[in-house]
Amino acid sequence: MNDDQRASILADVYLLLFLGLFSATAVLIALTPNLALNTLYLGITLILVIMTYFFGVVAGLIANLTFIFIQALVMIYLNASHHAAIPLIMVFWLLMPLLLSATFYGMTRRLTQLQSSNAKLRADILKRGAFDEQTNLRTTVAYIQDAQVFIETNRRFQLPVTTVIIRIRYYAEIRRMMSEQQYRDLLRLTSDTITAATRDNDITYSLNQDNPTWAILLFSDQPGAQIAANRIKGQFEKRVQQSVSLNSLEILLVVGIASWDADQMKSPYDFMNAGIKETEYDVAR
Structure with missing residues (x-):
């Protein structure tokens, strides 16, 4: 007992x-x-x-x-x-x-x-586990498991598999100016925007909340993923301007896009890290 x-x-x-x-x-x-x-x-x-x-x-x-x-x-x-x-x-x-x-x-x-x-x-x-309580999105655990399925589908059927990694530009500086309520509003707004802007068969994940990081897995090539990323950015900017608690802050997203490459990548972690690395090169507004 x-x-x-x-x-x-x-x-x-x-x-x-x-x-x-x-x-x-x-x-x-x-x-x-x-x-x-x-x-x-x-x-x-x-x-x-x-x-x-x-x-x-x-x-x-x-x-x-x-x-x-x-x-x-x-x-x-x-x-x-x-x-x-x-x-x-x-x-x-x-x-x-x-x-x-x-x-x-x-x-x-x-x-x-x-x-x-x-x-x-x-x-x-x-x-x-597989779900984040604050955003109701799947976590890194689920991302790694699902990415393995996407990768196996790519190997068998030659379908293009791409991940989109999304972060807040200059998050550390913005966080210092935000209240706890604004922080929660930002997490919720970003999560809802990404979920609303993606297709039904695209899966959204919350990978990290210390440095808020979201991810999407898509059966798409890089140009198709870029279209999805641009759509997310546009909708995010509109929602921030409409938000009473966040419209006083200039908050932008940075996006990294990586396609699965069996020659360069060995595991879902390599796939995820490649997308995170790409966010460093997203300098356009």
């Missing part, structure tokens, strides 16, 4: 205990005649449970012990001053708030552990 399974079982156990204790409390309240005191104690108990949830087990324990002490003082006062007899069954209020707080805290703590574990697992999957 792994830690997640153990935490899940314990969360269920604590939930059942909490519901059982709450049901027992309801039955005991029905058996005691003092409605006003029961209502007051029930309200305080709910406050103690909430306090334990938000402020932790130590604060909850201190609050519960304080409540027990106050109950003892109330009982002593009523017996000594007013000679009022408090039913012995009311003793359950000394322990029930503490037990309810403890079981509720145990349940929520195990659920928090599961949530943290799931968040870490999701982050690991996204890091190692």
Whole structure:
């Protein structure tokens, strides 16, 4: 049994205990005649449970012990001053708030552990997996796998295979002038522009977000890929001008185009790196 399974079982156990204790409390309240005191104690108990949830087990324990002490003082006062007899069954209020707080805290703590574990697992999957969470595009892992298929198709059927690599011109300088929201808007706008400007059978990838890099795999020759690249550049400039958060910045794209060459390239990494290298020579506006 792994830690997640153990935490899940314990969360269920604590939930059942909490519901059982709450049901027992309801039955005991029905058996005691003092409605006003029961209502007051029930309200305080709910406050103690909430306090334990938000402020932790130590604060909850201190609050519960304080409540027990106050109950003892109330009982002593009523017996000594007013000679009022408090039913012995009311003793359950000394322990029930503490037990309810403890079981509720145990349940929520195990659920928090599961949530943290799931968040870490999701982050690991996204890091190692095939999709980027921020742009919803395929990542480098998927690019390498798909490029291998494109390359094999080229070998068998002699179809031209080209990759287009896209980056932001002078990204390091622009990033220093951008807010975090502008950065997210830029990633989304660029990704959406590239996806919208490509054909249905062309696949778009997000290769890097430290230095934002996108890639497209195409069954096309270099002139055809250049047409696609020019179309992306044109649509990108229009969308930047229309963007409220980005139109104050002069943001341009640089594009590198590389065709698969079995004599010069040995792997999809060579293919990708050739396209990245070509972005250095895109100096035209």
